[in-house]
Amino acid sequence: xxxxxxxxxxxxxxxxxxxxxxxxxxxxxxxxxxxxxxxxxxxxxxxxxxxxxxxxxxxxxxxxxxxxxxxxxxxxxxxxxxxxxxxxxxxxxxxxxxxxxxxxxxxxxxxxxxxxxxxxxxxxxxxxxxxxxxxxxxxxxxxxxxxxxxxxxxxxxxxxxxxxxxxxxxxxxxxxxxxxxxxxxxxxxxxxxxxxxxxxxxxxxxxxxxxxxxxxxxxxxxxxxxxxxxxxxxxxxxxxxxxxxxxxxxxxxxxxxxxxxxxxxxxxxxxxxxxxxxxxxxxxxxxxxxxxxxxxxx
Numbered sequence: 001x002x003x004x005x006x007x008x009x010x011x012x013x014x015x016x017x018x019x020x021x022x023x024x025x026x027x028x029x030x031x032x033x034x035x036x037x038x039x040x041x042x043x044x045x046x047x048x049x050x051x052x053x054x055x056x057x058x059x060x061x062x063x064x065x066x067x068x069x070x071x072x073x074x075x076x077x078x079x080x081x082x083x084x085x086x087x088x089x090x091x092x093x094x095x096x097x098x099x100x101x102x103x104x105x106x107x108x109x110x111x112x113x114x115x116x117x118x119x120x121x122x123x124x125x126x127x128x129x130x131x132x133x134x135x136x137x138x139x140x141x142x143x144x145x146x147x148x149x150x151x152x153x154x155x156x157x158x159x160x161x162x163x164x165x166x167x168x169x170x171x172x173x174x175x176x177x178x179x180x181x182x183x184x185x186x187x188x189x190x191x192x193x194x195x196x197x198x199x200x201x202x203x204x205x206x207x208x209x210x211x212x213x214x215x216x217x218x219x220x221x222x223x224x225x226x227x228x229x230x231x232x233x234x235x236x237x238x239x240x241x242x243x244x245x246x247x248x249x250x251x252x253x254x255x256x257x258x259x260x261x262x263x264x265x266x267x268x269x270x271x272x273x274x275x276x277x278x279x280x281x282x283x284x285x286x287x288x289x290x291x292x293x294x295x296x297x298x
Contacts, residue, residue: 003061007022007026008050008065008070009022009040009065010066011040013091021090021107022065039054044073044275052077054083061085064088065090067093068091068274071087071096071273072275078291085292086296087102088296089102094207096138099139100120110296113295121293123201125138125284129277129282130281139202139205139272140273142270144181145176145195146211147268147269147270178193179266183197184262188256193229195229197227197265203215209243210243210245221257222258224257225255227253228254230252238252264281
C-alpha cells in the first residue's frame, strides 16, 4: 500500500511562498508513489481543526508547510496521535525547523526524506492559560518585553522583516516599565521586577534569537530565562546578545531548568511559538517525547 502523507499548508505564509513549496512537494511525493492529501488552512483556528482532522486519518506523516504558527496548530493535532510531524519552513521565523533541521535541496530530496521516515522523539510543552484552557507548544513562551515587541511587530501593516522587529523594540522600550513577576520553577521561586521571562523547549524565537540558547528538545526539561530589571540604556545594549546566546552569562539574567513552570505578573499577552496565548497566570509543563519529529536533513 502506498505511503499516505498529509500536507498542512498556510498558503499566505512567507508572502505566499508556502503555496509554491507545497505544490512542488505534493508533485514530488506523488511522483515517488505516495498518496497525498492537502489541507489548506485559512486561519489559525481552521488550520488547527484541519490538523486534528488530518491526524485522525492516521497518515504516515503530517507535514506542516509554513511558519512557526502553522507548526503550532499542527502540534495540536499530532500530540497523542502517534502521527509523525515534519516541518518544511516557509514563514518568517522558522525557529522550530531550525531546531530540528530544515530540509536542504529540491522538493524531490525533501520528499525522499519524508518517505524515508527517520524520526527523533521530541518533548512538547503543555500550556495552561489563565482561563483553564490547554494547548501545546514546541519552541518558546515569551512573556514581558519581548512579547510586547512581538505584538507591535504583528500590528505592522507592511512586511518589514527583521528590521520591523528592531523598530518595534525601540518603540516599546520608550514606554516599557518593569513587571513584578512571580515565577515558580518546580519547587523554586523567583519574585522580583523584571523585563521578560522566556520558557523554552527549543533554543530560539523571532527568527533565530537564541533566548534559551542551551535548550534541548528531548531532555525532559524546560529552560527558563528571566531578565531582571535594568536601566533602559543597559537593557538596550544587552538585548542584542540574544542573537548569539551570550546573554546567559550576564548578571542581569537568571537561568534555571525545571519540569513545571508557572508565570504570574501583569505582563499583558504572552506568545508561544509566536502565537498569542493570553495573559498570565500561565502554567508550562514538559511532556517528554510526546511527538515524533521527522528528520528532513541528510
